[in-house]
Amino acid sequence: xxxPARHRxxxxxxxxxxxxxxxxxxxxxxxxxxxxxxxxxSADDSAGSNAGASDGAGxxxxxxxxxxxxxxxxxxxxxxxxxxxxxxxxxxxxxxxxLSVSLDADGAPCTVNSFxxxxxxxxxxxxxxxxxxxxxxxxxxxxxPSGTGSGGPGYTFADEVDGSEKYPAGTLAMANAxxxxxxxxxxxxxxxxxxxxxxxxxxxxxxASTKSVADIGAKGTExGASDGAxxxxVTITGVTVE
Numbered sequence: 001x002x003x004p005a006r007h008r009x010x011x012x013x014x015x016x017x018x019x020x021x022x023x024x025x026x027x028x029x030x031x032x033x034x035x036x037x038x039x040x041x042s043a044d045d046s047a048g049s050n051a052g053a054s055d056g057a058g059x060x061x062x063x064x065x066x067x068x069x070x071x072x073x074x075x076x077x078x079x080x081x082x083x084x085x086x087x088x089x090x091x092x093x094x095x096x097x098x099l100s101v102s103l104d105a106d107g108a109p110c111t112v113n114s115f116x117x118x119x120x121x122x123x124x125x126x127x128x129x130x131x132x133x134x135x136x137x138x139x140x141x142x143x144x145p146s147g148t149g150s151g152g153p154g155y156t157f158a159d160e161v162d163g164s165e166k167y168p169a170g171t172l173a174m175a176n177a178x179x180x181x182x183x184x185x186x187x188x189x190x191x192x193x194x195x196x197x198x199x200x201x202x203x204x205x206x207x208a209s210t211k212s213v214a215d216i217g218a219k220g221t222e223x224g225a226s227d228g229a230x231x232x233x234v235t236i237t238g239v240t241v242e
Contacts, residue, residue: 062110064155067183071154072146078117082109088116089242094129095235096216099188099209101172108160108202111174111182115202118153118184119239129234131187132217135226137167138191140213141175142236143184152183165197170210172203190214 064077088103105112118124129142130149144151158180167173171189174182176199188205190213205213221228 062113062157064114064157067152067154067156069150069152069154072144072151072184073123073153075118075121075123075153077153077155078114082113084112084116085109088112090116090119091240091242092124093237093240095237096232097209097212099212100206101203101209102206103172103203104201108200110157111160111200111202114153114157114182114184115186115239116241119241122238123153123184124236125238127236128229129236130229131227132221132230133227134217134220137189137193137195138169138217139187139189139193140216140230140234141185141187142234143175143186145184149185152185155183156180157182159198160200160202161197163197165199165201167193167195167199167201169214170205170207171201172205174200174202176200188213190217 061080062078062082063080066077082105084103084105086105088105090101090103092099092101103112103115123145124143127142127145128147129140130144130147131139131141133139133141141149159174159176159182165173167189169189169191173187173189175185175187176182179198182200186202187199188210190210216230216232216234219231222231223229
């Protein structure tokens with residue numbers, strides 16, 4: 001991870017016990033709600049599968065089973081063989097400025113494979129980032145063309161985690177609705193956040209881009225609550241690979 005700019009989080013150690021408890025509850029609720037598309041049926045279908053399982057020919061293959069929920073925007077599933085490797089530079093263009101990202105195609109090959117496929121099919125174009133959290137965890141969540149927080153691409157795929165995942169500022173990770181229910185929704189961490197290692201990390205933002213998202217976070221949500229649509233509307237206008 002680069003050295004992203006950080007907004008100072010509130011010091012819980014200097015708050016009365018009752019306030020600490022309230023914030024802890026808020027953090028847990030926000031954490032549990034880092035959900036996205038993907039039904040229980042699709043999770044059952046992919047349970048026990050390996051997103052990067054060998055196809056028997058010495059190469060790696062990915063599985064993208066159909067989701068029981070309809071696609072928020074019609075797209076074709078990605079090819080089962082990852083199309084890239086190493087670090088992939090990309091730009092997520094938004095109405096709040098361009099975000100420069102580095103995708104980790106070696107660490108999360110099936111996730112990056114899906115993200116690039118969706119970007120190539122213009123799935124993310126004209127899509128609002130529908131969620132911002134400002135207490136406990138600090139993320140901007142995007143990738144749902146329906147803007148509801150429940151939309152996806154019509155397929156799911158398995159997690160690519162090993163239990164060592166951390167979520168410092170600048171992290172790019174997948175949102176999900178439980179194990180192996182990844183779809184299209186992802187989140188950007190704009191300040192260090194404590195989350196369980198259940199969310200596939202597939203890239204990072206550079207320092208300037210992380211600061212841009214942190215500036216959006218500093219403006220809060222539309223409702224003034226700690227979780228909701230960002231006050232400064234953010235729309236993805238396109239994703240290009242460099």
